[in-house]
Amino acid sequence: MEITDIGGVLCNGIKEGKYGLGLVRVRGSIAGVFTQNKIRAAPVIVCEENIRDGVVEGVIVNSGNANAYTGEQGMRDAREMCRIAANLLGCEERRVAVASTGVIGRKLDMEWIRKKAPEVYSGLGNSVENAERFGRAIVTTDRFVKKAYSEKARIAAVAKGAGMIAPNMATMLCFAFTSAKFDSGELYDMLRRAADKTFNRLTVDGDTSTNDTVLLISTGKERVERDVFEEELCSVFYSIAKQMARDGEGATKVFEVRVDGARNDEDANLIARAVASSLLVKTAIFGCDPNxxxxxxxxxxxxADVDERITLSLSDGRDEVFLIDSGRPLGNEERARVLMEKAEELVIRLRLEKGNGKGFAIGCDLTYDYVKLNAEYTT
Amino acid sequence: MEITDIGGVLCNGIKEGKYGLGLVRVRGSIAGVFTQNKIRAAPVIVCEENIRDGVVEGVIVNSGNANAYTGEQGMRDAREMCRIAANLLGCEERRVAVASTGVIGRKLDMEWIRKKAPEVYSGLGNSVENAERFGRAIVTTDRFVKKAYSEKARIAAVAKGAGMIAPNMATMLCFAFTSAKFDSGELYDMLRRAADKTFNRLTVDGDTSTNDTVLLISTGKERVERDVFEEELCSVFYSIAKQMARDGEGATKVFEVRVDGARNDEDANLIARAVASSLLVKTAIFGCDPNxxxxxxxxxxxxADVDERITLSLSDGRDEVFLIDSGRPLGNEERARVLMEKAEELVIRLRLEKGNGKGFAIGCDLTYDYVKLNAEYTT
Known part of the structure; x- marks a missing residue:
């Protein structure tokens, strides 16, 4: 199921070298969550302004240039992007959502956007190819476009974001569409909670790029139970978060850290995030070392409140190898190493004896290719 | 100036493969600061107990095994290390400071320590070779032993610690000796402040290994002004912190992040640490990319409280290239790249326009070799 399988969603996109432009026509209610970085890109500020009424008629996205740290000119350019889309779609400028991703601190090439937008507009449609062109238009260093859907809740989402190997990496953009009827306030509540349970486990609160944007748009054509919808939205976002971890620059393995028995949920999440962010843990996982x-x-x-009474296991989803039992090392390193060598996905489970707090985080390993990609990707 | 140039300090050490044992005879007052990790190695707990009276007669250190996460047996072993040293030195067990560094979760090879301690003891002396043998005995993955001194304040220090490329890396042990007369309370106050201004800029508060230990021991033979002493102690520790950054696993460049104009010092330090810890900044510095x-x-x-009004420069200590002036990119990337290619040490300077807060942090670049070392160093 593609985003164009949501009735009323038409899209298109082009990619020329490093630069891409995507356009969506969709009428409905909208909610968004944005980066918590103090340095916010112009499109983030403009998008948040424009969706304040909770109504949308179009989305315009460019890749290759983040239009971040671009001052007043950047604000004018982000607004012009909305105006260009509005003129083509025949709606008010403030009914257009906008997002950008790419290098920071460069002026947008508005000439290119002005020239290409009509071309993108003229190809708007709801075919699989349209959805694919939109996906390709919004990615940057991604190895693949991220997609997920729920038939049950009539949700389809497309996203970009790689290099999520550490919290402070490349921009995440996610556009989720649904025909399930909810007003923008309802959408916002569900979006915020779902993002917190998924993307924020990958990106860690506050540690976000200048441009991170997640939009949820409803065409309001059918009825879905709110509980069902929220659960399915979480599943869709969870799938996308995992795809982003898998696409972490140079990553070979995705892992989850699941913590229970902590003093409270906050402590459990602190532990999960610290483990998932540790460079030494990340390199050990790359080296298949059950360290x-x-x-x-x-x-x-x-x-977090931690003592030595920890039970620790590694699992590939089928087999589970316990390494520590309530503070006592079990000497199962060899079995764990074999499991790590075969697994593409790992679960690190920590059970404390402090309380009932639960938490988790998603990470990926740190490899030679990560260093190569980021050292050689020059400004 | 070596630690053995402090009158009354005798030392020796041996290294056999991965394992080392060092011993110091020194009578005087002592203060220590230790890891803030919630999981504290047995030697940290025992050392803190033993130095509570502020009096010391000997120090015993082993490398290759951290004696961390080793439960009651670990506590017994750490105490036995003190007893072995006490018996050889002819003092009470509680007059011995102890430290360990190496792998976590393995029982100490006490048989080896029992056998080797008399051999180390019999070679105690105050020659340069003695100081060198002690230094070699305490290092693990270090490429070199860290040393610094102040003639003026009669301080000499020796330390180990590599892989400080991220806050959560290998154990730091530092042993500083002085003939300047201070009681243990005075030593503690100065030690705490000096460590906060130096090691904690490298290791970030709280993000420490299970074994980090810094000891300051005074033989009380001469008088040095307190202000002079504290300033010189800071210089000695600063030098050692820089050496540790230079020895960051696989590191090719050391950099400092200096921030001023922040709302307050706390904000300035938050910014400095975030920049120095960023994997993307670290890889960009490795790639000589003024990103x-x-x-x-x-x-x-x-x-921290941050807006776009930032002035940013890169410097190699002589030349300074400004990249941003109060939020305005200056287009000096090519000049900055040339400077980065030639520099072994870099200063990244950020000036905000929020207040008078100042802060700094020390970091090093992230390289292929870091990943290699840590992926291949198996348990």
Whole structure:
């Protein structure tokens, strides 16, 4: 199921070298969550302004240039992008949502956008090819376009975002469409909670790029139970978050850290995030090294209430190898190493004996290719 | 000036493969600061207990095994290390400070320590070779032993610690000796402040290994002004912190992030640490890429009060290239790239327009070799 399978969603996009432009025509209610970075890109500021009424008629997105740290000129350019889309779609400028991703601190090439927008507009449609062209238009260093859907709740989403190997990496853009009828306030509540349970486990609160944007748009054509919808929205976002981790620059393995028995949920999440962010844990996973000392040390400096009574296991989803039982090392390193070598996805499970707090985080390994990509990708 | 140039300090050490044992005879007052990790190694707990009276007669250190996450057995082993040293030195067990560094979660090889300690003891002396043997005995993955001194304040220090490329890396041990007369309370106050201004800029508060230990021992033989002493102690620790950054696993460049004009010092330090810890900044420095967008983005997610009015420069200590002037990109990337290619040490300077807050942090670049070292160093 593609975004164009949501009735009323028409889209198109083009990509020329590093630069892309995508356009969506869709009438409905809208909600968005944006980066918590203090340096916010112009399109983030403009988009948030424009969706304040909760009504949308179009979305315009460019890739290759983030239009971030571009001052007043950047604000004018972001507004002009909306105006260009509005003129083509025949709606008010403030009914257009806008997003950008790419390098920071460069003036947008508005000439290119002005020239290409009519071309993109003229190809708007609801075919699979349209959805694919839109997806390709919004990606940057991504190895693939991220997509997920729920037939049950009539949701389809498309996203870009790679390099999520650490919290402070490349921009995430996610556009989710649904025909399920909700007003923008309802959409916002569900979006915020779902993003917190999924993307924020990958990106860690506050540690976001200048441009991160997640939009949820409803065409309001059918009725879906709110509980069902929220659960399905979480599943869709969870799938996309995992795809982003898998596409972490140079990543070979995705892992989840699941913590329970912490003093409270906050502590459990602190531990999960500290372990998932540890460079030593990430490199150990790349090296298929069941170095649980690094995991324990990360739990210890997470800021959470931690003592040595920890039970720790590694799992590939089928088999689970316990490395520590309530503080007692079990000597199962060899079995764990074999499991790590075969697994593409790993679950690191930590059980504390402090309370009932639960939490989790998503991460990926740190590889040579990560360094290569980021050292050689020059400004 | 070596630690053995402090009158009354005798030392020795041996290294066999991955394992080392060092011993110091020194009578005097002592103060220590230790890891803030919640999982504390047995030697940290025992050392803190033993130095509570502020009096010391000996120090015993082993490398290759951290004696961390080793439960009751670990506590017994750490105490036995003190007892072994006490028996050899002819003092009470509680007059011995102890430290360990190495892998986590393995039982100490006490048999080896029992056998080797008399051999180390019999070679105690105050020659340069003695100081060198002690230094070699305490290092693990270090490429070199860290040393610094102040003639003026009669301080000499020796330390180990590499892989400080991120806050959560390998253990830091530092042993500083002085003949300047101070009681343990005075030593503690100065030690705490000096460590906060130096090591904690490298290791970030709380993000420490299970074994980090810094000891300051005074033989009390001469008088040095307190202000002079504290300033010199800071210089000695600063030198050692820089050496640790230079020895960051696989690091090719050391950099400092200096921030001023922040709302307050706390904000300035948050920004400095976020920039120095950013994987994208670290890889950009490795690639000699003046990618100031990554620096600005890190400042933005640091949690500090930040807006676009930032002035940013890169310097090699002699030349300074400005990249942004109060929010306006200057287009000096090519000059900055040339400067980065030639420099072994870099200063990234950020000036905000929020207030008078100042702060700094020390970091090093992230390279292929970092990944290689940490992926291949198996448990």
């Amino acid at each position: 649980w000392g690094r995991i324990i040390a990360a739990a210890g400096y997470s800021g | 100031w967008g990554r620096i600005i983005a890190a400042a933005g997610y640091s949690g």
